[in-house]
Amino acid sequence: MKRACSTTFITIDRVRNDLKRSINKLRIAKHLLISAVALIVTLSGCTKNDKPANLIPRDKMKNILTDMHLIESRSYRIVKDDSAKSVTKASYLFIFKKYNIDTAQLRTSMEYYLSNPEMMDQMYEEMIDSLQKRQSKLSIANRPTMDSTLIKKNLQKDKLKRDSVLKARDSVRKRLHFDVRKSPVKL
Template identity: 35%
Template sequence: MYKYLTLFFSVTLFLCGCKSDSVPSKFIQPKQMTGLLIQIHLIDGSLYNGLQGGDSLYKYGMGKYLAAFKKFNTDSAQFRKSMQYYASEPDKLFKIYDSVEVRIKTMSDSVNLAQNKQRMANQKADSLKADSVRKAMLRPKTAAQKADSVKQAKIRESVMARKADSLKNDLAKQAKIRRAMNSKIDSAKKLKHRKKLNAVPIK
């Protein structure tokens, strides 16, 4: 009799334990919930890092969240009810978030590693380019290159000379115009002065 009672209580405890670990089918299951929460956190990060306004967050963010729900075969209503359920079961929620944290850290480490590799590759390419330019500048010029340099220098001198002549001519024109205007002003002043003298009555 004692043996049967022991067996009965053992089976009962086992069934109770199984029941406490299971999640009702009407809620999102732990594995699916883990993937969905990861997706939601990634969307949150992408939206807020973009420094978008409130309207943009609602317009573009809502579409991304709905796409995430569709990807995991659920919707916002079931997600909300599932979160309420897991909030009432802290142990299950903590297990899910432990998995979420580990997977997000792994993804972040992978992204950082790829970015570091790309940055090092860019720095190496820039260094090689700078060395190539420096060597090209230090390399002795050929006769053709020297002739071309002299030709370019003469062209620059010719251009500068034409600009100087043009500026000189412009200044001369402006000076001539100023002299003509001053002459007209002086003539006007003299005419006005004569009119005043003629207007004085003779006593």
């Protein structure tokens, strides 16, 4: 009898140990499954994005962004009130009409270009170059050109003005009956 009991206990102990091992294996399998799912989700987010169907071409997008940044810079210079907001909104609507796009197309294109940072950096470098060229053209166009003959005429006019002032001063002195420096009144 003693023997039967001991074998029963041994069998129960074996079953208990087998259950513990099975449970541990299930826990490990559960952790592996969760890790595998997390890895798949992570890697699926890293895949290269395909171009959307209504993607705005790169050069057109660069021009749109340039115009939008110019509008933003102008709106910061305007006093912040309701009229400034309406002017900015009207300017954005003008851009949408000018380039024949809508907000959904702009949004999907921005998401695509922002998911490709190298392409976006190149676009911004080209935008900066074009804005600098535009600024230099405007500064040259606004700078007055001075012709050498025009400079000579201006110098002659200045000399004539100085001469006329000197002549007027001399004529005033001649009209005075007494010299201002030598007053006849004694103090």
